[in-house]
Amino acid sequence: MTTLAAKPPLLSKDGLPLKRQLARAERASKLKALALILPLVLFLAAVFVLPLIGLLGKSVDNPEVVRFMPRTVTALQGWDGRGLPAEAAYAAVAHDLAAAREAQTLGDLGKRLNMEVPGYRSLLGKTARRLPLEPAPAAFKTALTELDERWGDPVYWQAIRRNTEATTPFYLLAALDRHVDEQGEITRVDPGQAVYVDVFARTFWMSAVITVLCLLIAYPLAYLMASLPARRANLLMICVLLPFWTSVLVRVAAWIVLLQSGGLINGALQWLGLIDAPLQLVFNRLGVYIAMVHILLPFMILPIYSVMKGISPSYLRAAISLGSHPFAAFWRVYFPQTLAGIGAGGLLVFILCIGYYITPALLGSPNDQMVSYFVAFYTNSTVNWGMATALGGLLLIATLLLYIVYGWLVGAKSLKLG
Amino acid sequence: MPPFASPIERIWFWLHRALCALVLLFLVLPILIIVPLSFNESSFLLYPMTGFSFKWYAAFFNSPEWMLSLKNSLIVAPAATIIAMLLGTLASVGLTRAEFRGKALLQSVLISPMVVPVVIIGVGSYLFYAPLGLVNGYTALILVHAALGVPFVIITVTATLAGYNHNLTRAAASLGANPLTAFFKVTLPIIAPGVISGALFAFATSFDEVVVTLFLAGPEQATLPRQMFGGIRENINPTIAAVATILIVFSTLLLLVLEWLRGRAERMRTALD
Numbered sequence: 001m002t003t004l005a006a007k008p009p010l011l012s013k014d015g016l017p018l019k020r021q022l023a024r025a026e027r028a029s030k031l032k033a034l035a036l037i038l039p040l041v042l043f044l045a046a047v048f049v050l051p052l053i054g055l056l057g058k059s060v061d062n063p064e065v066v067r068f069m070p071r072t073v074t075a076l077q078g079w080d081g082r083g084l085p086a087e088a089a090y091a092a093v094a095h096d097l098a099a100a101r102e103a104q105t106l107g108d109l110g111k112r113l114n115m116e117v118p119g120y121r122s123l124l125g126k127t128a129r130r131l132p133l134e135p136a137p138a139a140f141k142t143a144l145t146e147l148d149e150r151w152g153d154p155v156y157w158q159a160i161r162r163n164t165e166a167t168t169p170f171y172l173l174a175a176l177d178r179h180v181d182e183q184g185e186i187t188r189v190d191p192g193q194a195v196y197v198d199v200f201a202r203t204f205w206m207s208a209v210i211t212v213l214c215l216l217i218a219y220p221l222a223y224l225m226a227s228l229p230a231r232r233a234n235l236l237m238i239c240v241l242l243p244f245w246t247s248v249l250v251r252v253a254a255w256i257v258l259l260q261s262g263g264l265i266n267g268a269l270q271w272l273g274l275i276d277a278p279l280q281l282v283f284n285r286l287g288v289y290i291a292m293v294h295i296l297l298p299f300m301i302l303p304i305y306s307v308m309k310g311i312s313p314s315y316l317r318a319a320i321s322l323g324s325h326p327f328a329a330f331w332r333v334y335f336p337q338t339l340a341g342i343g344a345g346g347l348l349v350f351i352l353c354i355g356y357y358i359t360p361a362l363l364g365s366p367n368d369q370m371v372s373y374f375v376a377f378y379t380n381s382t383v384n385w386g387m388a389t390a391l392g393g394l395l396l397i398a399t400l401l402l403y404i405v406y407g408w409l410v411g412a413k414s415l416k417l418g
Numbered sequence: 419m420p421p422f423a424s425p426i427e428r429i430w431f432w433l434h435r436a437l438c439a440l441v442l443l444f445l446v447l448p449i450l451i452i453v454p455l456s457f458n459e460s461s462f463l464l465y466p467m468t469g470f471s472f473k474w475y476a477a478f479f480n481s482p483e484w485m486l487s488l489k490n491s492l493i494v495a496p497a498a499t500i501i502a503m504l505l506g507t508l509a510s511v512g513l514t515r516a517e518f519r520g521k522a523l524l525q526s527v528l529i530s531p532m533v534v535p536v537v538i539i540g541v542g543s544y545l546f547y548a549p550l551g552l553v554n555g556y557t558a559l560i561l562v563h564a565a566l567g568v569p570f571v572i573i574t575v576t577a578t579l580a581g582y583n584h585n586l587t588r589a590a591a592s593l594g595a596n597p598l599t600a601f602f603k604v605t606l607p608i609i610a611p612g613v614i615s616g617a618l619f620a621f622a623t624s625f626d627e628v629v630v631t632l633f634l635a636g637p638e639q640a641t642l643p644r645q646m647f648g649g650i651r652e653n654i655n656p657t658i659a660a661v662a663t664i665l666i667v668f669s670t671l672l673l674l675v676l677e678w679l680r681g682r683a684e685r686m687r688t689a690l691d
Contacts, residue, residue, distance in 0.1 A: 029516060036512030040505040040528065040568065048531055048565040051542035058545055217441050224438045238673065239442050245669040246449055247626045249646040250662040254448035256654055257455065257463045264451060264465055297445065326427060348533075355535020357629050362650055372537040379541050379633065389545070392538045403533050407526045 052396065059389035062168035064112040065160060068105045069096040073164045076157070081184075085157050090140035093151075097124060098131040115170070115386075116159035123150050158182055171390035196374070196391065203370040203395075206285075207353035210292045211300075214349050215342060217293065218300035222341075225301075226308035237305075244298035252362050255291045256282055287363040295359060296352060300345040307341030344410040351402045355395060371395045449666055456659035463656060474660035484661070486638075487645035493556060494641060495624040498563035502620040505564075506571025507613050511601075513572075514579040525572070532569035539566070540633035547634065554636030562630050567620025574619065578612025578683065611683035615676050622672060 010018040066073060071092035079085040100106045106128055110121035126148055137143035144151040162168075162180060173179055173186060177194035181187045188194065221240075225233045243251060258264050261278035269275045281287055311334065319329035357372035371391055378388035423431070452463075459469030478484050513525060531539070543562050544553060552558040582605065590600035606613070628643040635644060642661070649658050 030518060033512040033516030034518070036515070037509045037524070040509035041524070043501075043505050044528065044531070044565055044568065047561045048539070049527075051546035052534070052538070054546050055538065055542035217444070220434055221438050221441045224434065234677075236442065238677065239446050241673055242670065243445050243449060245622060245673045247643060247646075247662075247665045247669065249626070249628060249643050249650065250452070250665050251448060253646070253650055253654060253658050253662050254452040256650070257452055257659070258448055260463075262462075262464050267465070294444065294448065351533050355533075355537065357535070357537045358647070362647070372535055375537045375541055376629075376632070379544065385545070388541055392535075392541050395535055396538050399534060399538075400530075403526070403530065406533075407522070 055389050056393045056396070058385055059171050059393040060167045060169065061386070061389075062112075062163055062166055062170065064109050065163040066166045068100045068103075068109045069093070069160065072096050072160060076161050076164060079157075079161065081158055081161055082154075084141075084152065084154055087139060087141050089157070090144050090151070093127075094131060094133060094140050094144065097128045101128040101131065112163070113159055115174075116162065117155055119150075120156065120159065123148055123156065127151075155182065171386035172393065174387065175390040175394055199369075199371055199374060200394070202368075203354050206288070206292075206368070206370060207350050210289060210296060210353050211346050211350045213289065213293045214297050214300040215346055218297055218304055218345065219338075219342075222301050222304040222308055225305050226311070227313070240298050240301050243294065248295055248358055251295060252291055252359060255287065255294070255363065259287055259290065282363055284365050285368045288360050288368050291359050291363050292353065292356065296349045299348050299352060303344040303348065304338060304341035307338055307344075311337050340410070344406075347402065347406045347409065351399060351406065354402075355399055452659050453663045453666065456656060456663040458656060458659075461656060463654065463659060474656040477657045478660045478664075481657070483640075484642075484645060484657070487640050487642045490556075490635075490639050491625055491642040494559050494563055494639075495621050497556075497560045498567055498624040499617050499621040501560070501564035502567035502571050503613065503617040506568050506616060506620075507575050510572055510575035510579060511605075513576055514582075525576075528572050529569040531565050536566075536627070536629040540630045543630060544633040553634055554639065556639060559631060559634050559639060559641075562634065563624040563627055564620075566627060566630070567623045570619030570623060571613075571616035574612045574616035575609065578609045582609060608686065611679040611686075615679050618672055618676055622669070 012018050012021050069092075072089060075089040075092035076085055079089065097106070100109055106124060110124045113120035113124065127144065130147055133140075133143055150156055163170075170180070174189075175196050177189050177197045178186050179189050221236070225236050225240075228236065259282035260266075261280070263281075265281060266275075266278040269279070281290075315337070316329055316334050319333040320326055324332070354370070355372055356370065357376060360369050361373055361376075372395065375388050375392040375395065378384040378391070454467060455463050455465070456474055457470055457472070458467045459471045459473075460467070509528065513521065539562065543558060547553050547558040550558075586604050586608070587600050590604045591597070595603065626643055627641070628647045631639075631641050631644045632647070635641065640648075642665075646658060646661060649655070
């Protein structure tokens with residue numbers, strides 16, 4: 001009686017076990033495949049991933065105090081933040097500010113500290129103009145406090161002490177309307193200054209509205225396309241894909257022309273006698289919604305359509321022939337099968353929506369701007385890299401989390417175009 | 419519509435049709451509405467038209483700024499497309515040839531430039547390329563546009579390769595072709611429609627990209643969409659309608675080529691099966 005274990009291994013013609021040779025060949029082909037992917041991975045790592053990592057790094061970057069006030073940072077090391085620091089710290093500030101003025105870095109320093117305590121910039125400017133103190137005073141503490149009494153206020157020293165590290169959560173907290181107060185606790189900023197939580201809430205709310213509108217419009221059309229014969233469905237598909245292929249700026253321009261106060265929509269409504277005076281349809285929230293739905297609709301139609309095309313109509317017929325009401329059959333038999341498409345389309349539209357910039361920027365009022373607008377604003381207008389990258393970083397994290405959910409629910413490779 | 423349908427079903431059926439007609443109108447009307455206005459005499463983008471004129475097209479072709487932006491677009495978009503197409507096609511072949519751990523994750527990462535907000539890519543690229551002295555030049559713009567086009571190439575080419583019969587490559591190899599010859603003589607001609615449509619998507623992406631361009635391009639590298647963005651923001655005039663019409667004709671042509679390619683690919687697949 002022979003056992004399986006006793007069987008001699010299969011050998012190839014050069015005497016090696018076939019199994020090992022097969023494994024070797026598979027490994028070689030896997031390596032070849034990886035070698036084909038590698039150039040793209042390196043390219044995207046250098047061109048796409050590194051800049052994003054740099055952006056996240058920049059959002060916690062805090063170079064000003066560390067770089068431009070090195071002596072003060074050292075002198076404040078022993079200070080516990082209560083009362084006023086020792087004489088050495090005053091001397092260090094005098095030296096650092098004189099050096100900063102010399103090196104023309106006072107502006108960056110003042111801008112940074114002004115974010116902590118309003119008025120700090122003027123304090124630095126005023127102090128630095130009198131520096132260096134000649135002859136060197138016996139006590140820098142008295143000299144500086146005489147020069148400006150704010151140097152006798154612990155708040156200004158605590159602001160420096162909070163920034164003796166090269167990284168800071170300051171901008172990320174600010175992007176969530178939080179700050180570290182004098183006691184070192186994370187607290188909300190004054191309601192008057194709190195804006196970004198509202199901006200994030202508005203971004204998510206507008207994206208949700210647009211996603212729901214897209215779904216309500218896309219579903220019936222996708223259903224019609226899936227039920228028509230191929231030739232006519234293709235014709236409808238071209239109508240869906242034509243806007244998809246047309247430049248976003250062309251579509252924005254077209255919507256301005258259509259929706260403006262003397263435009264066709266207002267003209268038609270007036271001609272029909274529905275309104276007396278032109279309605280404000282653009283440069284407000286309504287205009288943003290209309291154009292965004294138009295731009296993102298194909299991203300909703302395509303996944304729902306491709307799911308619907310795979311559903312056999314016989315299920316619906318079977319349900320009806322078994323006595324179900326057609327509407328009930330649709331709701332209980334057909335609709336659940338399309339949930340995968342709804343999930344895929346909805347998530348994709350939502351993800352694309354929260355990062356949108358062009359449409360709100362061109363068609364919205366200041367009250368309709370989303371997070372992206374503020375990222376661009378802090379980059380272009382005020383050059384506040386900390387706020388720009390912190391807001392951008394939070395938006396990036398939100399997008400990536402949603403994208404992970406998308407990949408988990410749908411699988412990124414199931415993305416289809418046309 | 420079966421003959422035994424109840425009245426409610428009939429009403430529902432026509433309601434559905436009417437709704438779909440409205441949706442299609444919503445999709446197509448804005449694009450069609452702007453075309454006639456580009457031939458309007460008046461300098462206002464309003465109906466009714468006052469007369470027929472080509473002057474807005476003349477204004478476009480005689481404007482040094484618009485021509486510069488057209489030239490820039492025609493430099494950046496093809497260059498970005500070539501990079502995206504080469505790297506994307508190679509990677510797609512690799513992705514379909516082997517199964518390995520983390521493949522789904524890698525694929526998600528390769529497609530992620532499509533979903534990361536462009537403003538973030540713009541700011542990140544600016545911070546990254548400014549110290550390298552590459553801002554206000556073509557290099558950074560082309561590289562980032564190529565990265566934005568890569569997902570489209572990956573999606574279309576892997577989809578085409580999924581329907582590719584790998585026995586054909588094996589047959590070529592057994593007949594003595596080396597892997598390169600087999601790829602160029604057998605695989606590539608069959609997957610060519612997918613590669614070309616991926617390239618068209620990548621081209622359209624770059625040709626329509628404005629946000630990254632806002633951050634990375636100086637006035638000398640302003641592309642066509644960048645010029646349009648400025649025009650719409652400041653004062654929308656009929657020259658923009660003329661540019662829009664040219665772009666609509668262009669995208670319609672792209673779409674028709676794409677539909678033709680898809681039809682060709684399908685015929686080829688059925689012929690090969």
